[in-house]
Amino acid sequence: MDINPAxxxxxxxxxxxxxxxxxxxxADGTLLSGEEAVQHHPSASGLExxxxxxxxxxxxxxxxxxxRSFAAAVALGxxxxxDRTLGANxxxxxxxxxxxxxxxxxxxxxxxxxxxxxxxxxxxxxWCIVIPLQGKEFHLGSSxxxxxxxxxxxxxxxxxxxxxxxxP
Numbered sequence: 305m306d307i308n309p310a311x312x313x314x315x316x317x318x319x320x321x322x323x324x325x326x327x328x329x330x331a332d333g334t335l336l337s338g339e340e341a342v343q344h345h346p347s348a349s350g351l352e353x354x355x356x357x358x359x360x361x362x363x364x365x366x367x368x369x370x371x372r373s374f375a376a377a378v379a380l381g382x383x384x385x386x387d388r389t390l391g392a393n394x395x396x397x398x399x400x401x402x403x404x405x406x407x408x409x410x411x412x413x414x415x416x417x418x419x420x421x422x423x424x425x426x427x428x429x430x431w432c433i434v435i436p437l438q439g440k441e442f443h444l445g446s447s448x449x450x451x452x453x454x455x456x457x458x459x460x461x462x463x464x465x466x467x468x469x470x471x472p
Contacts, residue, residue, distance in 0.1 A: 374454060377447075381455025384448060391437025397452070400436065404459035411469040422468075425453050 384390060385397045385404065401407050412425040419431055426449040430441040442448045 374458075377451045377454035378458045380447070381451035381453070381458075384452055385455050390433060391439035393438045395437050397432065397437075400432075404456045407456045407460065408463075408469075409453065409456040409460055410463040411466050414468045414470065425456065426450075429453065429456075 385401075388394050388396045390396060397404075409425050412428070413422050415422050416428055416431070418435075419427070423431075424444075426444050429449055429452050430444070433439040434441050
């Protein structure tokens with residue numbers, strides 16, 4: 305069987321990946337299922353066994369820190385949401401979006417005609433601060449934008465994720 309050069313390169317990459325995974329498994333010395341691997345993992349002591357998307361388990365202290373940190377971000381976001389000094393015209397986010405209604409954070413990233421592009425929730429929050437509120441934009445990833453986004457998400461908890469779905 306004669307394989308073209310591109311096919312040969314692809315085949316070599318697949319073989320290398322396969323050998324890498326075999327080497328990792330052999331070096332670890334185990335071929336355990338997910339539950340068995342967690343139980344036998346050296347760092348498994350002191351874990352409460354909480355399963356989530358971050359990994360198979362969370363330490364109890366990290367779970368508490370996660371809840372406290374999110375609650376603090378939501379509290380700051382709520383404060384900013386009602387802050388009439390966020391912009392220069394005396395308006396707040398709450399004037400157009402009472403209690404973060406009709407913000408649809410579950411649909412981001414999505415195309416927003418106001419910006420002519422697909423944008424993240426934080427990018428659109430910045431647009432609202434700069435244009436309707438006539439304020440100064442925050443850096444993406446700033447504690448303020450993260451807090452405003454956390455408040456939006458907390459107020460819209462339970463909504464199904466629909467990234468890219470158009471909304472008002």
